[in-house]
Amino acid sequence: MESEAILDGELGEEIATRRRSHSFSDDYSVQKTNDDATHCKAAAVQLGYYKDEFLNRFITEDVIRRDPEINIGYWARVASISTAVDRFVLRHQGKCQIISLGCGFDTLYWRQKAAGKHVQKFVEVDFSSVTARKIKHIMKPGQPNLVEYFTEKPKDRQHADLHAGDYHLVGADIRQWNELETKLEACGIDANLPTLFLAECVFPYISVDATDKLLKELAEMFQCAVFLNYEQINVTDRFGKIMEENLEHRNVQLPGFAACVNEDTHIERFVRNGWKEVKVFDMNEVYNSVLNGETTRIEKIEKLDEMLLVRQLLLHYALVMAINDRRPTASAEEGNGHAAAGSLNLFASSAPSSQTPV
Numbered sequence: 001m002e003s004e005a006i007l008d009g010e011l012g013e014e015i016a017t018r019r020r021s022h023s024f025s026d027d028y029s030v031q032k033t034n035d036d037a038t039h040c041k042a043a044a045v046q047l048g049y050y051k052d053e054f055l056n057r058f059i060t061e062d063v064i065r066r067d068p069e070i071n072i073g074y075w076a077r078v079a080s081i082s083t084a085v086d087r088f089v090l091r092h093q094g095k096c097q098i099i100s101l102g103c104g105f106d107t108l109y110w111r112q113k114a115a116g117k118h119v120q121k122f123v124e125v126d127f128s129s130v131t132a133r134k135i136k137h138i139m140k141p142g143q144p145n146l147v148e149y150f151t152e153k154p155k156d157r158q159h160a161d162l163h164a165g166d167y168h169l170v171g172a173d174i175r176q177w178n179e180l181e182t183k184l185e186a187c188g189i190d191a192n193l194p195t196l197f198l199a200e201c202v203f204p205y206i207s208v209d210a211t212d213k214l215l216k217e218l219a220e221m222f223q224c225a226v227f228l229n230y231e232q233i234n235v236t237d238r239f240g241k242i243m244e245e246n247l248e249h250r251n252v253q254l255p256g257f258a259a260c261v262n263e264d265t266h267i268e269r270f271v272r273n274g275w276k277e278v279k280v281f282d283m284n285e286v287y288n289s290v291l292n293g294e295t296t297r298i299e300k301i302e303k304l305d306e307m308l309l310v311r312q313l314l315l316h317y318a319l320v321m322a323i324n325d326r327r328p329t330a331s332a333e334e335g336n337g338h339a340a341a342g343s344l345n346l347f348a349s350s351a352p353s354s355q356t357p358v
Contacts, residue, residue: 286347
């Protein structure tokens with residue numbers, strides 16, 4: 001579920017403000033943003049911004065070239081999330097599970113497995129219409145063979161759910177907690193195992209009440225959880241308004257934008273729903289620090305001289321990390337002053353230990 005793709009070609013001052021649509025968003029319009037994002041990522045991959053040998057398995061149309069700012073934005077997004085996931089898996093030595101909400105056609109599972117990084121369970125969730133399409137792409141003949149990465153022979157249930165050992169893809173409306181809970185139980189999720197939740201541009205499309213319900217239930221259900229949320233921020237300025245208006249022009253409403261106003265609104269949403277600690281990383285900050293080892297190469301790919309539009313785009317996205325760790329060892333670590341610093345920053349490298357913070 002995306003919005004960067006909507007801004008392609010319209011990042012400068014010459015952007016004309018479109019008339020706001022008053023129609024209601026439909027689920028199909030939201031699901032269509034998955035296709036936009038998949039093609040944007042493919043455009044970046046084709047130019048060498050990053051490697052993803054699996055993405056073309058989900059592409060059925062020609063990939064259109066995108067603006068350099070869009071390519072850099074998607075690279076920063078993929079690279080930062082991959083870095084955080086790698087650190088989480090390392091800290092727990094693979095004795096953990098990952099649950100991706102609103103996964104779309106993301107390929108993180110296969111990229112992790114190809115790099116030799118394993119977790120006990122990797123669960124992806126999206127609308128059943130999206131997961132049914134993803135299952136068809138996964139199962140179709142071709143190279144690379146996506147099925148061979150599973151630890152067990154895949155089982156297709158009702159054409160929208162797939163269970164294959166360490167990998168699970170299930171169709172569920174995350175606005176309906178009972179449905180999502182049932183699907184997670186069908187995956188054999190262990191609520192006592194360290195769990196990383198991923199959401200990329202998902203909550204803006206969901207009402208504040210539905211998101212609150214989801215975050216609260218997850219905080220109560222799991223003993224040891226980290227939530228990594230990539231989402232818009234600073235949406236009340238001119239750039240943010242243009243982003244919103246262009247999405248609404250495509251019949252995509254943003255009922256969850258109220259939490260994207262600034263860092264405080266992002267933090268408050270998680271805190272009020274039971275998450276103990278929250279940290280917001282502005283994507284400009286991530287670009288300049290976490291990813292700075294690659295930025296010189298990235299900026300030379302299309303010989304980008306002017307970074308103003310890139311900075312503007314990154315200013316309107318953030319990675320939010322939230323933690324809820326109710327294990328006895330976590331309480332002891334917090335009392336000793338260790339949990340707050342080490343548990344939240346998944347960008348900080350640390351060697352695995354017997355009592356690793358989340």
